Amino acid sequence: HPALSRRYVLCEVVSEDPRCRQCIEDRALALAVKDAISRVHGDYGLACCSISFTVKYLNAYTGTVLLRCRKDSYRLLCSTLPFVRYLESRGQRYPCFLNTLHVGGTIRTCQKFLIQYNRTQLLRLLQNCTNEEERQRIQKSLMSCSLTEEQSLSGDEEEDDGTE
Secondary structure, eight states: OGGGOEEEEEEEEEOSOGGGGGGOOHHHHHHHHHHHHHHHHHHHHHHHHHTTOEEEEEETTTTEEEEEEEGGGHHHHHHHGGGOOEEEETTEEEEOEEEEEEEESSHHHHHHHHHHHHHHHHHHHHHTOOSHHHHHHHHHHHHTOOOOGGGOSSSOTTOOOSOO
């Protein structure tokens, strides 16, 4: 059934303001993305993207975000993400941008990509170490990276109940 065809867009929230991480929540992020879609693609674009759009996973600590949309509107969504300029929380605006890391057909492929991406980032950190203690801490983090069933982002892949 084509209506159940989804795309998952893996992004990271990048901000120089440390307070921005505190306001990363599903609702604020969804509002910022929908506002950008409306500004860039108008009511029609917003209507297309809003069907089945949701924030599937969010980690405020790492700034990692997984957005879900219909397969036929993921290009519209992706073209809009560079126009997200801030997140709003409790009347405050925190400047940031969304860096798209990966677009996948399943949550699992996004998970696998994220693990590989994090390993690469850790290796970069390792190369820039200034002392042995720092190097050992990063190596320990590197060794603990593994994909197991318990670490699933949101549980079952096909949890959609078709009420959309």
